[in-house]
Amino acid sequence: MTYIIVTKLRYLFALLILIASHFSRAAQITDSLNHALKSYTSKDSVRVDMLNELSYSYWIMDPAKAEILSKEALEIATNQSYLKGMAMANRSIGVASWAQGNYEEGLNVLLTALSQYQLLKDTLNIANVKLNTGLIYSEQNSFAEALLYYQDALKTFRYLNKPERSVNTLNHIGVLYQRQGNTELAKSTYNEALEVSRLQNYAYGKSTALSNLSNLFQRSGKLDSAIVYAREALQIQEESNDLNGEAFSLYNLGIIYQKLENYELTHEYLQRALKEAEVISSKKLKRDCYWQLKQTAKMRGNYQEALQYAEQYNIVNDSLFNAEKLREFVRLENRFSLEKNAQELKLKDQEVDILQKAAVIDRLWRNSAILVIVAILLISYFIYSRQRINLKRKQELFSKNEEIYRTNAALTEAELENARWKEIELNQKIEFKNKELTSYALNFVQKNEVLEEIKSSIGELKKSPNGVTAKELNSLNKLVSSSMHIDKDWQDFKRQFEEVHTNFFTNLKTQFPTLSSNELKLCALLKLNMNLKEASTVMGISPESVKTARYRLRKKLGLGRSDNLVEHIISLEIKMNE
Incomplete structure (x- = not known):
């Protein structure tokens, strides 16, 4: 029995100690606050x-008055929409x-305060x-x-660097673990609170942690x-x-000394x-002191003294019992009142909800009927307007079209006529240019043929014994040969050819990159529809070499035996120009 009472008392005083600094401060400022409140009558923030x-100063001294x-404060703050005041109240x-x-x-009121402080971001x-809420849950053994x-x-x-508040919370957590x-x-939590208190020189936190550790050691039998x-x-207290x-x-x-059987110190x-x-x-402390004094007197054999303490214990205990019963009655009455009010509010809410739903349905039917009529009129007017607009637009569109x-x-007829004239003019220009190219190429051929004849005649003269020296004839023969293979004539021909057939060589080389320069020349000559002899004279090679070159060209162009080389080159130019 003694152990149970002692245990309960420890838990009670653990809570009382954690709010002791608040009690001391409240006793000093209560009078000045009461005086200031009497002189200030405006109902504002x-x-x-x-x-x-x-x-706040009455929280522990007189919680009923604090309430x-x-x-x-809550009533005034609510009327003033003063959220900070509402939260604190x-x-x-x-x-x-x-x-x-x-x-x-x-719990209900603290949760309301929590939501209000969350709105304030305090x-x-x-x-x-949250700390206050934890205390209530702890009291309820939750x-x-x-x-x-x-x-x-x-x-x-810890995040806000509030070490004193952290110490108080650690002491609460330690009591909870205990x-x-x-x-x-519990021991490690108390030691952490003690360490922080010593670092911060926080006397209240230090004394609370020491008291909690003393209580812990007492329960575990480590009385020293x-x-x-x-x-x-x-000493700190x-x-x-x-x-x-x-x-x-x-x-x-x-x-502790009672457990050590040192009854004098006890x-x-x-x-x-x-x-x-x-x-x-503190009536609770008085009651428990009387009980332990009675037990000590009894252990010492002083039964008369024990009886006196027992009588004092009964007086205080009855007073506490009546107060606790009254408190329990008030608590139950409050709960019943809250539940009854909640039920009444729920029923009223249901009635209001039913009436509101009926009104909403009636309003919806009425509004729906009006909306349907308006919608029909609007749709009819819209259809009529759209038909008129569409008819007018169709007439305007028909006229415009x-x-x-x-x-x-x-315009088309004029453009076609203009295009026909331009096409005729372009074809005439191309035909004239092609004739020029052909004429230039034929001159090229004739020149090379004349030079070939001169070369042959020089060969004959070299054979006949006359006044012309063989050395001079050889020199003249070299000059003719070099004239037959000079590139200047070819470059002039190429320039004039590309004026008519733009990018012919570039496109051909892009499409068939393996074509050599002589094969490109041959393609140009074939484009002009030259025969073997004419092509061989222009290129300065034999007709047989031209045949060989044509054969190689057909392979590089990917032609079969039945394909016409000249027609293919002409078709390639058309495709490249498209």
């Missing part, structure tokens, strides 16, 4: 902020509800509300939900370590005037804890 600040103040109502044991209402207060909210809050506090029986995780940590925590923390540490030391520390409980008005047809017919 300034009064909302003052009410919220005053409510009243926050509800007034809802958070205060949620914490006050938690402190009074109204967990369901507290990252710090989002984390604060450890998974509590841990989730704690961890989210811790992540934000309540679940996970001693190792528990005493060391509890005394260090007590006395220096920082942390009355709640000091009361818990004194009570914890009393329990009695001393429990009596000191009882005095602190009177100062901070008729005019365009007459104009195009006249």
